[in-house]
Amino acid sequence: MIYLIAGVAEVNRAPFDLPEAEQELTAGYLTEYSGLRWSLYQMAEYINMITVSSIASTLFLGGWSFFGLTDHIPVLSIVIFAIKVAFFLFLFIWLRATLPRIRYDRLMRFGWQALLPLSVLNILITAFAVALHWSWVVSGVGGLLVIVIMLFVIRRQGFTDGTHFEEKSSRGEQVLPTSVRLAHYENPTLPAVNSEPVAQEAPDSTAVRV
Incomplete structure (x- = not known):
């Protein structure tokens, strides 16, 4: 867990994408480069993700081995290693879509x-x-x-x-943290409107129509 958190921070992925936050940059490669040059920067980030995922797969999930199955089928080791790396890449993408920036x-x-x-x-x-x-x-x-x-x-x-945020499911209430301040707005009092119909005057018979 500590390695995964440190790996996400090293790759500058959300929620640790503070140096290069796409939503907040007004200068840098995101605005000065386009096309292939911009894509090279993005590919460098994903290559770092693959590197961190490969190290995590090798150190903590056994790398290319899977309960001795790869001893008899050598090609299977590549597939197993790719699946383990893809699992960690899924975690990277999942964290980016779930957690806000800190x-x-x-x-x-x-x-x-x-x-x-x-x-x-x-x-x-x-x-x-x-x-x-x-x-x-x-x-x-x-x-x-x-x-x-x-x-x-x-x-x-x-x-x-x-x-800290708490939610009491029994009552359906939400206890907000003490650092959250909610603004309350009062409904303005509107003046009373006369609902009686206004009597229309009869048209003047002496009026000249043009």
Whole structure:
């Protein structure tokens, strides 16, 4: 999880696309280049996504192996590796279409106060597991504890900053964060309108029609 979050931030994809946000740029390659030059910049971003996905597939999902099936069918290893890379690419696209962009101060706080301590803790757990010849189950349980601690820290920080959103499904009410201020507008009072029909005057018989 820590590697995936850091990989998304390294590729400058949403919600970490702060240096090159397409919706906010008034200068740069998005406005000065077009055609093939612009597409080369975009292809560079997707090549970085493929690189990060390939490393994640190799380190965490076994790379091109799949329960020994690739030992008998060599061509199958390419297909399996491509499927695993495509899974991580799907996560990149899914995050871009789901999560909004975060602010710079929240990015710095999340990186220095959450990701860095948890990554150091993860390294220590893995080092103890390797040095003491523990089973991979111990390292996996330690990784799950790291993820639970990270989610707990983020939730507690949301309560502290007043940015936590709650929804009470039993009553159908929504408890907004304390940092949200809603503007209330009163309906203006309109003057009373006379609903009685206005009597029309009879046409003057002496009027001359032209």
